[in-house]
Structure formats: structure tokens, C-alpha cells
Amino acid sequence: MRYAVLGTGEVGRTLGGKLVELGHEVSLGSRTKDNPAAAEWADNTGPGAGHGTFAEAAAFGEVVVNAVGGQVAVTALKAAGVENLTGKVVLDVSNPLAFEDGQVRLSPVESDSVGEQIQRAFPQARVVKSLNTVNCHLMVDPALVPGEHQIFVSGDDQSAKEQVTALLGEFGWPPHRVLDLGGIRTARAAEMYLPLWLTLFQHIGHPEFNVEVRRAH
Amino acid sequence: MRYAVLGTGEVGRTLGGKLVELGHEVSLGSRTKDNPAAAEWADNTGPGAGHGTFAEAAAFGEVVVNAVGGQVAVTALKAAGVENLTGKVVLDVSNPLAFEDGQVRLSPVESDSVGEQIQRAFPQARVVKSLNTVNCHLMVDPALVPGEHQIFVSGDDQSAKEQVTALLGEFGWPPHRVLDLGGIRTARAAEMYLPLWLTLFQHIGHPEFNVEVRRAH
Numbered sequence: 001m002r003y004a005v006l007g008t009g010e011v012g013r014t015l016g017g018k019l020v021e022l023g024h025e026v027s028l029g030s031r032t033k034d035n036p037a038a039a040e041w042a043d044n045t046g047p048g049a050g051h052g053t054f055a056e057a058a059a060f061g062e063v064v065v066n067a068v069g070g071q072v073a074v075t076a077l078k079a080a081g082v083e084n085l086t087g088k089v090v091l092d093v094s095n096p097l098a099f100e101d102g103q104v105r106l107s108p109v110e111s112d113s114v115g116e117q118i119q120r121a122f123p124q125a126r127v128v129k130s131l132n133t134v135n136c137h138l139m140v141d142p143a144l145v146p147g148e149h150q151i152f153v154s155g156d157d158q159s160a161k162e163q164v165t166a167l168l169g170e171f172g173w174p175p176h177r178v179l180d181l182g183g184i185r186t187a188r189a190a191e192m193y194l195p196l197w198l199t200l201f202q203h204i205g206h207p208e209f210n211v212e213v214r215r216a217h
Numbered sequence: 218m219r220y221a222v223l224g225t226g227e228v229g230r231t232l233g234g235k236l237v238e239l240g241h242e243v244s245l246g247s248r249t250k251d252n253p254a255a256a257e258w259a260d261n262t263g264p265g266a267g268h269g270t271f272a273e274a275a276a277f278g279e280v281v282v283n284a285v286g287g288q289v290a291v292t293a294l295k296a297a298g299v300e301n302l303t304g305k306v307v308l309d310v311s312n313p314l315a316f317e318d319g320q321v322r323l324s325p326v327e328s329d330s331v332g333e334q335i336q337r338a339f340p341q342a343r344v345v346k347s348l349n350t351v352n353c354h355l356m357v358d359p360a361l362v363p364g365e366h367q368i369f370v371s372g373d374d375q376s377a378k379e380q381v382t383a384l385l386g387e388f389g390w391p392p393h394r395v396l397d398l399g400g401i402r403t404a405r406a407a408e409m410y411l412p413l414w415l416t417l418f419q420h421i422g423h424p425e426f427n428v429e430v431r432r433a434h
Contacts, residue, residue, distance in 0.1 A: 181416050198406070216361050
């Protein structure tokens with residue numbers, strides 16, 4: 001398949017690299033056409049890896065992955081162009097991290113989420129929130145952490161969630177470890193988990209961890 | 218030991234009942250002296266179980282457990298009286314649940330927490346946040362759910378956290394499953410987990426679940 005991965009940070013490059021490794025074609029999108037990180041990534045990743053502006057990448061992709069920060073997600077997707085998103089699955093892996101006075105904050109928080117912001121801004125896109133609850137290396141290699149830990153999906157479009165679930169399967173998350181939280185509104189819950197993730201990160205000392213939901217029955 | 222458990226709802230009665238079962242003496246505190254739920258609980262629970270006003274209960278307890286809702290926690294503790302809290306461990310198990318227009322909200326959220334509100338209001342109390350991430354039946358019987366799922370503690374006073382960890386051990390949480398998140402500020406993270414808990418509750422269909430933090434190493 002053809003994927004647009006928007007964002008040239010570690011998350012975007014890691015997701016893009018794994019997608020190419022899986023045999024997909026990827027265009028890594030950024031604000032400018034000549035982004036050095038994107039060019040270097042494409043060169044090092046080899047056949048199947050390209051790059052371009054947000055709009056070029058999104059036009060290329062059959063699926064669009066938002067891997068820019070939550071604060072700039074809607075801006076980046078607007079630059080990608082509504083016409084390049086319409087009808088497509090938009091997988092949002094971002095968190096609403098804001099840095100204020102040396103503190104990490106969430107914005108939006110509780111009464112809204114980045115997932116919902118994107119869905120509202122692009123009603124014809126099929127937005128799915130997922131993968132934001134784990135580090136990017138774990139996103140594409142869940143076996144790094146032992147156990148039956150899970151990954152969440154949120155979205156209003158059931159078939160889009162099924163498509164993302166299939167992609168998660170390619171990454172190594174079998175269907176029984178993909179937990180469907182409900183509509184895109186539940187992205188709030190997944191995004192509000194972030195402070196606990198950050199606190200656990202400090203406690204554990206590295207980002208290779210995840211939670212396994214255990215239940216009585 | 219002598220415990221004050223403030224709050225006559227299901228959480229308070231369940232915690233109080235378990236404490237009595239463990240051989241402790243409990244005074245279940247409420248706003249009024251003649252609270253029928255508290256009287257019935259004391260009658261049914263038998264020797265070791267008493268009840269009284271917030272102030273009477275707090276005066277009785279060597280440890281004070283806040284089991285009233287997060288919205289009214291500081292008010293209840295003010296009624297309990299600063300003189301009855303000074304120097305004592307105050308175990309806060311509440312969540313900042315607010316009900317608005319048929320929606321569940323958190324208040325405070327993100328920039329504050331109930332745990333911190335209590336610690337600020339009673340600087341001489343030794344506040345520990347814990348148990349708010351699981352249903353009350355699981356609080357006192359973690360074996361209801363299989364696996365090495367964990368419980369969190371937050372607090373500024375290390376010896377208070379050790380005392381709470383010992384109590385958690387009596388409830389069935391061994392020390393290696395008690396995860397110290399850090400100072401009372403980390404109560405924010407534990408309280409912000411609640412929307413995910415509520416979403417998982419809807420998904421799973423019952424409240425007997427918890428998360429196990431799995432790590433690479």
C-alpha cells in the first residue's frame with residue numbers, strides 16, 4: 001500500500017521505516033519540500049521511501065498517518081489539503097503535548113482531544129486514534145515488551161478501525177491485543193493517559209513499557 | 218490500628234469492612250451523627266466497627282482514609298478538623314468526578330489534583346494518594362483479577378507511603394506490586410487515568426479489571 005507519514009521526527013521516521021520494511025511505499029511529509037531529515041531518511045531507507053511536502057505526501061498516500069505533534073496536527077493536515085484526505089483513513093498517533101514554562105502540559109485536555117479536532121476539521125476523513133500510548137519503537141515492535149499488553153483504537157468509522165487493526169497486525173499487534181475503545185471521542189481517554197505514561201517513564205527510566213489490561217472475566 | 222474512614226458510600230463501607238475483617242478498629246465518618254447508612258454498616262459489621270461525624274471519626278483514627286468524592290474531599294476534611302489530621306497519614310482514594318449535564322467530567326484536572334488540594338489545605342497531614350485507579354472491591358481483594366497488576370502511590374512523605382504500602386499489603390497487594398509514582402503532584406497522573414478506566418469499564422462491561430505495567434527490562 002501507499003502511505004503518507006506526516007512528520008519527520010523520530011515517530012514519523014520509525015513508522016515510515018517499518019512500513020517500507022513491510023513492503024509498503026511511503027512518502028514522508030514535511031512543511032518544506034527540501035527537508036534534510038526527510039531526504040536523509042528516504043536515502044537511508046531505500047526503495048519504497050520517498051518524501052515531499054505535506055500535500056505531496058498526502059496526495060500519494062492511500063492512508064495518511066499523522067505523526068506530527070498534537071499541537072500542530074490540524075495545521076499540518078490543512079497544509080496536506082482536505083482534497084488529499086477525503087475518504088481516506090487518517091491514523092493519528094499524536095499526543096497533545098504543550099511545553100509551558102519548562103512544564104509539559106496537555107492541550108486540549110478532557111473536553112476535547114487531537115483526534116476529535118482532526119475529525120471535526122476534516123469530516124470526510126476517517127480518523128482513527130491509535131498508538132499514542134506507547135513509544136515509537138514499541139509501536140512497530142510490540143515484542144520488545146513481554147506479555148499480552150494492548151494497544152487502543154478510537155474512531156467513528158468501523159471499517160477504518162478494521163483497516164488500522166490490520167495494519168497494527170502487520171506491526172505485530174494481533175487482533176486480540178487491539179482494544180476498541182469506541183468512537184473518536186474516546187481519544188480523550190487515550191490522550192489523558194499520557195501524564196501517567198510520562199510518570200511511569202520517569203519511574204521505570206526508559207520508554208519500553210506498556211500496560212496490559214487484566215480482567216476478572 | 219484505629220482507622221477513620223470518611224464517607225459512607227460503597228467505597229467507604231467496603232474499605233471499612235475489610236479493615237475490621239483484618240482486625241482493625243474503624244470509625245466510619247459522615248456529615249451527620251445519625252447517618253443511617255453508617256449506623257447500619259456498624260451494626261452489620263460487628264465489633265470493631267463504629268461511626269460518627271467526620272470530626273469524631275478523624276479524632277478516633279490514627280490513620281484517616283478519605284473515601285468521599287473528590288469534589289467534596291476538602292470540605293469533608295475541614296469538617297473533620299485540622300487538629301484531627303495533623304501528623305496523621307491521610308490516604309486519599311477519591312477521584313475528581315464531576316457530573317455536568319449528564320456527562321462525567323474531572324475537576325480539577327491536569328494542573329491540579331484532589332491529592333494536592335488536600336495536601337495544600339492540610340500541610341501538616343501526610344497525604345498519600347492511592348487505590349483510586351481500581352474499583353473498591355478490587356482495592357481490598359486484588360486477587361479478584363488475575364496477574365501481577367499494580368497499584369500506585371503518590372505522596373511527599375516517604376514514611377507515609379511506606380505505611381500505606383504496608384496497609385496495601387494487608388489488602389493483598391504485595392510490595393512489588395505497589396508502584397511509587399513520586400510526590401503528591403503525581404496524583405494528577407493517577408487521577409487523569411480515570412477517563413481511560415471509565416472507557417475500559419464500558420468496553421469490558423464490569424469494573425473488575427486493572428492494568429499491569431509490563432516493561433522490557
